[in-house]
Amino acid sequence: MAEPPAEQPGVPDINKRWVRVTGTHGDFVLFDFTIGDPDLTVELILPFPAFLEFCATNHAPATVEPAAQAAYERLHRRSWTIPLPQRRPGGASDRLL
């Protein structure tokens, strides 16, 4: 007689990914990156344009911690007001300086 399977703990779905912004430092965004399960979280740091690219590549929706909201928005606004000539010619967005 087959026993009902013992409680099968769920395997985290590695395609489910989240990002939570925890702070900023100069042009860098500090954030927690989670794959599949809140236990699987790692603290990362990336320059703002690289951060946006990272979220897009991983299809990871981003939330911002209330304490980091103001600083993150400043960074966000600033990145859109950088005059174009300051971007390196032909540089990809991650090389925005």
Next chain:
Amino acid sequence: MSIADKSTAKPRKLGLKERYAHLTRGLGWETTYQPMSKVFPFTDYEGIKIHDWDKWQDPFRLTMDSYWKFQAEKERKLYAVIDSFAQNNGHLNITDARYVNAIKLFLTGVSPLEYSAHRGYAHVGRHFVGAGPRIACQMQAIDELRHAQTQIHTISHYNKFFDGLHDARHMHDHVWYLSVPKSFFEDACSAGPFEFLTAISFSFEYVLTSLLFVPFMSGAAYNGDMATVTFGFSAQSDEARHMTLGLEIIKFMLEQDEGNVPIVQRWIDKWFWRGYRLLTIVAMMMDYMLPKRVMSWAEAWEIYFEQGGGALFEDLSRYGIRMPKYHEVASKEKGRLSHEVWATFYNYTQATAFHTWIPEKDELDWLSAKYPETFDQLYRPRFEYWKEQSDQGKRFYNNVLPQLCVTCQIPMIFTEPDDPKTICFRSTLYKGERYHFCSDGCKDIFLYEPEKYIQSWLPVHQIYQGNCGGATVPEVLNWYHMSLGNDNMDYQGSPDETLWNEWTADRHKSAI
């Protein structure tokens, strides 16, 4: 209460606090068959005075049973993710095969240190009189063993597809540049228990590890290496506990006796410098080995040491502790460290278990922008010259072995703190022999304990003495368990490059 009452009464469940006391402090006792000094022979000789072991504040109220439960659950999820990446050919999602060379350096240089840390904590955990630090060390010993295992399991996936990952343990114990991390940890493990904790828990874990784990994990994530990110899940959450232990041990020693302050300060000075020298490989990984860069070494040093460390030492100043000696030298070197080291590995990559290369033009531009005061003037012309030579089929390999610093065992490649064009040479005579050093920091460490460091196993000396398999490069490589032409030499033309181009060509085709 009668005996009968007792046997029928439901056993009372212990409260959390009681349970915690029984499972930690309750496990220690005063010995009676043998004097305590014989059972714990290493607690006095370093000169640290402890008057009351119970003043030790446990940084984390964790008992062994809850540790197992918590870690087992975390590990279960972790291994599910590792399997999943392996089954989905995770190695094909990285930005470029050059990236894997950072992983090769990590597996041969850093993962064995996790294992050494496991041994070190297991050892010192046995030698503290107080049950509090003993339990904390025991848990950290198991953490470190888990880290070594997770890293080996994660990286084993890359071993199926890339060269240089096949024998990390053997390489760590034999290969010339790996004697740098190996000797660092052996220095710590052969010190007394208090110095070990200052070295590893405080100087390394608390002051310096954030430079390794946050930017390196960010580099892995940004370059599509989700396998490495998985061991970040495991390591980073433990790291917070380890850092708390590091700060606790320092405060405990400083609060117990005023006489401990100068001893602890000397250890902080020594282990800051040793740790900083060890991190040169991280500087190189960040500036040269990540196809998509996160931040420069100079930026990381500013954020994590100059700002983060500055605040820490300001906090410790009330105990009479100052910034580690020569921290200003480290800051002066931040604009040149990675370039000096990458150039050295470029020279000697015929004897490394990873590939090196001249950065692409846009990568050189990134370095010029990040290091406006040094890169164009001092380093870029050299890389461009080497590129020119290489394009003419004259890729430069240096066949003369370098002189090594007796203390950190790194080749004498660093430059004078105030003159980036002059190699920094220091030396001293001891018992009729001359010993050489890369810096004042390394020379100071030697002078305080010369009998320890004259025993250094210096790879270059050992090769020239014939103790490393023979007198030729192929013989030494054989002794290193490296395969000539596969594991080493320039990335350009390597089997790694050939295979990567094939795989990605297929991927592009199938995408069409």
